[in-house]
Amino acid sequence: xxxxxxxxxxxxxxxxxxxxxxxxxxxxxxxxxxxxxxxxxxxxxxxxxxxxxxxxxxxxxxxxxxxxxxxxxxxxxxxxxxxxxxxxxxxxxxxxxxxxxxxxxxxxxxxxxxxxxxxxxxxxxxxxxxxxxxxxxxxxxxxxxxxxxxxxxxxxxxxxxxxxxxxxxxxxxxxxxxxxxxxx
Amino acid sequence: xxxxxxxxxxxxxxxxxxxxxxxxxxxxxxxxxxxxxxxxxxxxxxxxxxxxxxxxxxxxxxxxxxxxxxxxxxxxxxxxxxxxxxxxxxxxxxxxxxxxxxxxxxxxxxxxxxxxxxxxxxxxxxxxxxxxxxxxxxxxxxxxxxxxxxxxxxxxxxxxxxxxxxxxxxxxxxxxxxxxxxxxxxxxxxxxxxxxxxxxxxxxxxxxxxxxxxxxxxxxxxxxxxxxxxxxxxxxxxxxxxxxxxxxxxxxxxxxxxxxxxxxxxxxxxxxxxxxxxx
Ligand code: SF4
Numbered sequence: 001x002x003x004x005x006x007x008x009x010x011x012x013x014x015x016x017x018x019x020x021x022x023x024x025x026x027x028x029x030x031x032x033x034x035x036x037x038x039x040x041x042x043x044x045x046x047x048x049x050x051x052x053x054x055x056x057x058x059x060x061x062x063x064x065x066x067x068x069x070x071x072x073x074x075x076x077x078x079x080x081x082x083x084x085x086x087x088x089x090x091x092x093x094x095x096x097x098x099x100x101x102x103x104x105x106x107x108x109x110x111x112x113x114x115x116x117x118x119x120x121x122x123x124x125x126x127x128x129x130x131x132x133x134x135x136x137x138x139x140x141x142x143x144x145x146x147x148x149x150x151x152x153x154x155x156x157x158x159x160x161x162x163x164x165x166x167x168x169x170x171x172x173x174x175x176x177x178x179x180x181x182x183x184x
Numbered sequence: 185x186x187x188x189x190x191x192x193x194x195x196x197x198x199x200x201x202x203x204x205x206x207x208x209x210x211x212x213x214x215x216x217x218x219x220x221x222x223x224x225x226x227x228x229x230x231x232x233x234x235x236x237x238x239x240x241x242x243x244x245x246x247x248x249x250x251x252x253x254x255x256x257x258x259x260x261x262x263x264x265x266x267x268x269x270x271x272x273x274x275x276x277x278x279x280x281x282x283x284x285x286x287x288x289x290x291x292x293x294x295x296x297x298x299x300x301x302x303x304x305x306x307x308x309x310x311x312x313x314x315x316x317x318x319x320x321x322x323x324x325x326x327x328x329x330x331x332x333x334x335x336x337x338x339x340x341x342x343x344x345x346x347x348x349x350x351x352x353x354x355x356x357x358x359x360x361x362x363x364x365x366x367x368x369x370x371x372x373x374x375x376x377x378x379x380x381x382x383x384x385x386x387x388x389x390x391x392x393x394x395x396x397x398x399x400x401x402x403x404x405x406x407x408x409x410x411x412x413x414x415x416x417x418x419x420x421x422x423x424x425x426x427x428x429x430x431x432x433x434x435x436x437x438x439x440x441x442x443x444x445x446x447x448x449x450x451x452x453x454x455x456x457x458x459x460x461x462x463x
Contacts, residue, residue, distance in 0.1 A: 001226070021227060021424075066251045066290040075288060076248040081331045081364050103422065104331075104364035125231050125422055126331065126366035127455040129251040131238035136185030148302065149251075149290060161234060163227060163424060173227075174363050177425020181225060 009057025010098035010116045018164045020171035024122060026160040030059045030101065032153040034080055037144055038088040039096045041147075041152075045091060051154070052143030052152050055092060059099035064149035066129070066168040074139040074155070078129030082121070086110050093117040106166055115168050123165035135160040186263075186319040188463050190270025190278075193321065196461045197279030200325045202287035204459040205253050207243045210455055211393040215431040219368050219421070228426030233367070235421075235454055246262070250455040253289035253328030256280040256309040263318035273311060276278060276323070281305040292330065312384055321463045326391035332369065332453040335361025336381055341445040350375065350447050351410065357449040358414050358430070363423025366453035368431045370394050371414065374448040377438035385436035386450035391458045394432020407433045431456075 001021040006014060008028030018024070031053050033041065062085055066075035082102035089100060090113035098119055103126040103168055106114075114121065124132060138156035145151050165173040217237070220232045242249040258276055262268075268275070284291055284306035291306040316322075337357045343348045354373060362369060371388025374382040397404040410433040420426020431454070440446060 023227075023230065031431050038295065039267060064251065066248045066253060067288040069288045072247070075290070076242070076251040079254070081334075081397070083364065103366065105423070123422060123424070125234045125238075125328075127250040127453055128234045128238040130242040130245065130247050130249060131234055133247070134241060136328055161230075163230075163422075165424070174423050177225070177227065177420060178363075178418040178423070179425070180418065181425045181427055182414035 007114040008059060010059065011057065015098055015118045015120045015168050018120050018167050019169065020164050020167050020176060022164040024162040024164060026059070026122070026162055027158050028156070030061050030155050030157055032061050032063050034062050034064050034113055034150050035084050035153050036147050036150045038085050040144060042088045042091050053154065056096040057098050058096070060092065060097060061155065062100065062102035065133070068167050069103060074133050076129035077125040077133045077136060078127055082106055089113065093119045101162060111166060111170065111172065114166060115170055118168045120164060120168060121166035122162040124160070126164055132160065185265055185267050187267045187269055188321055188401050190272065190275035191419060192463055193268070193272065193275040193323070194279040194282060196463055197276060197323055197325060198282040198286070200323070200459040200461045201256065201283035201327070202289070204325055204457040205248045205289055205327055206246050206289060208239045208249050208455070211395055213239060214453070215394045219431060220426045223421065223426050223428045225371065225420055225424065225426035227424040228421040228428060231421035231424065238324060248289055250329060251290055252292060252329045252331065253284065254329050254457065255293065255333070256306060257309045257326040257328050257391065258309050259314070259324040259388060260311055260314045261314045261322040263320045264277065264315050267318035276309055276311055277307045277380060280307050280309045322460065324391065324460045325458060327457040329366070329453050329455055332365035332451045335365040335451045336386070336449055338379070338446070338448040340379065341447055343443065343445050345445060349445065351413070353412060353447050354410055354449055355417070358451065359417050361451060362419045362429055362447055365451045366455065367419055367423060368421055368454050370452040370456045371410070371430050371433045372450040372452060373433065373435045374450070375435060375437045376440035377446060379446055381438055382446035382448040383450070385438060386448035389434035389436040390450035390452040391456070392434045394434070394456070396434055396436070398435050400437070403435045403437060407435050
């Protein structure tokens with residue numbers, strides 16, 4: 001299990017070297033979106049409208065932060081469960097998204113699309129929301145402000161601690177990791 | 185008859201709710217220490233270290249431990265000799281409203297499961313009332329995360345399924361949904377009663393400290409046995425594989441009908457945020 005320091009945007013080469021269980025410290029710009037924002041982005045794409053950010057090489061973080069306390073950059077900001085975004089994720093991979101940050105298992109359609117488009121799925125520790133917020137140095141709402149915690153935000157992150165949970169070679173840590181420790 | 189003012193309830197509950205969201209409490213911290221010592225996978229240990237750091241930051245900086253500050257669940261044990269001046273349900277909801285607004289907690293409650301508009305203040309709470317002897321009001325607050333709640337299940341087993349059936353159902357429920365529920369988990373099992381009673385019991389159990397033991401030695405032993413078998417599932421912290429999937433199992437039991445064996449499993453995450461106040 002290797003350790004990598006990654007900077008955004010990600011390239012195919014960045015993604016291809018990552019294997020499940022590797023730990024990653026991520027720095028750069030990432031975008032937040034969850035259920036309602038994904039629905040709106042994909043419906044917009046279907047109507048020929050552009051996305052609110054440059055998707056090429058981008059990473060999307062599935063998060064709905066708590067309200068920001070005065071003086072802080074952002075509220076607590078841990079990952080939400082990913083499977084609810086499964087219906088939308090392949091569409092974003094087709095047009096250049098390179099990574100997803102969240103928690104929990106993905107379905108086969110997502111994993112196939114990840115292999116096809118060279119995309120990595122990075123796990124952030126669910127519930128470690130105050131710790132993750134510390135890595136977020138800047139936060140701007142860039143679209144869908146009416147969605148509140150679900151609005152699309154641009155985040156500048158530094159050394160965000162992540163683990164490769166699904167790689168573009170078909171590896172899935174939720175399956176492989178468990179196999180290693182399951183006592184039957 | 186003792187009198188308690190509705191405003192006192194509001195103030196006290198608001199404090200408990202904010203504090204539970206910022207400070208995971210000494211028992212959960214002790215459970216994390218034990219988990220770190222017991223976990224065999226390096227990825228799993230890294231997750232636990234992050235959880236410990238997170239708990240420290242949340243407490244020291246007075247920010248929510250998890251961004252999902254949950255559905256407010258309140259168990260209200262109301263002494264039959266206490267008179268509440270004002271409306272108790274309104275007072276409880278006012279406490280939640282105050283906590284979630286003043287404490288910068290996330291508002292995650294929708295007005296209707298189909299129409300889905302945010303109520304804007306995280307109310308209404310789910311309140312379970314019980315009338316008890318005495319002249320006190322005891323409120324137990326839990327902030328129940330949606331991710332782990334979604335992995336919970338209930339089954340009306342056949343009496344013939346017996347103890348083995350109960351064990352199997354608990355194992356299957358955690359095996360299927362555990363990885364998505366932010367393990368290491370606290371598992372609440374409600375056994376017996378009617379359909380709804382088993383669910384309420386499981387919630388009560390899930391909101392307890394993982395070190396709580398059922399006073400009946402038979403069920404205390406079952407709690408320990410289930411913990412051991414659940415930790416053999418291999419799910420591990422955050423589902424990355426490991427030897428600590430659950431921090432504890434709590435069982436609550438109620439008499440049941442001769443044709444029934446209801447069992448409910450309420451899954452709680454490591455963000456097992458709860459607190460109590462007596463008025
Ligand atoms: S399951 Fe628990 S720890 Fe995980 S995101 Fe939800 S509330 Fe937070």
